[in-house]
Amino acid sequence: MQLPPEQGPTLLDGPPADVSDAHELLLGYLEWYREALMRKLDGLSDDQLRTPVAPLGWSPLGLVQHLGWVERRWVRWGFGAQDVVAYPPGGDAEEWVVAASASTAQLIAGYQAEVAVANSLTVRALLTEKARLGGRFKTPDQAPSLGRILFHLLQEYARHVGHLDVARELIDGQTGE
Structure with missing residues (x-):
């Protein structure tokens, strides 16, 4: 006997069920959360995106901006040791402040650009590969592996996308994936 789809087994979020490679799983789940972030913004007006909840x-747009800085700090400056500005002028708190002069499209594009660079640095690297020295990490004993960095990013996204669930419910009552 077959059950109707609504009563059948729950499908998994993230990468396909047959993926078992740790690197592919980490990157797949990270991408799923990045997409979930964008899905949760869908349907909000520009005012709703910009107004603190x-x-x-x-x-919500402040959260997107923050996650762009997180991507930059952990992957570009951290793993890649790129010479980039790691924090906005004014520090951590400024990551959440949306400038009136920046358009929503510009802020989303900036976030997506950070994701694209992060993907280019992580897709071919091994999970055991250590972060390069000179950016965020100055000595070999400080430098985490790519696997550790990706786990950190995954928990950061899981936490913040959950926060966005709460924000979205407060804004307009929407809940769900």
Whole structure:
């Protein structure tokens, strides 16, 4: 007897069920969360994207901007040791502040550009490969492996996409994936 789809086994989020390679799983789940971030923004007006949500104190677009900085810090500056600005002027708190002069399209494009660079640095690297020295990490004992960095990014996204669930429910009552 076959069950109707709504009563059948729950499908997995993220990469296909037959993926078992750790590198592919980490990158696949990270991509799933990046896409979930964008899905959760869908349908919000520009004003809703920019207005800080009470009592959280940050806007959905501020969260996107923060995650762009997180990508930059951990992958470009951290893993790749690229010579980039790792924090906005004013520090951590400024990552969440959306400048009135920046368009939503510009902010989303900036985030997507950071993701593209991160993908280019991580797709062919081994999970055991250590971060290069000179950027975020100055000595070999400080430098984590790519696997550790990807796990960190994955938990950061999981946490913040969950936060965005709460924000979205407060904004317009929408819930779900």
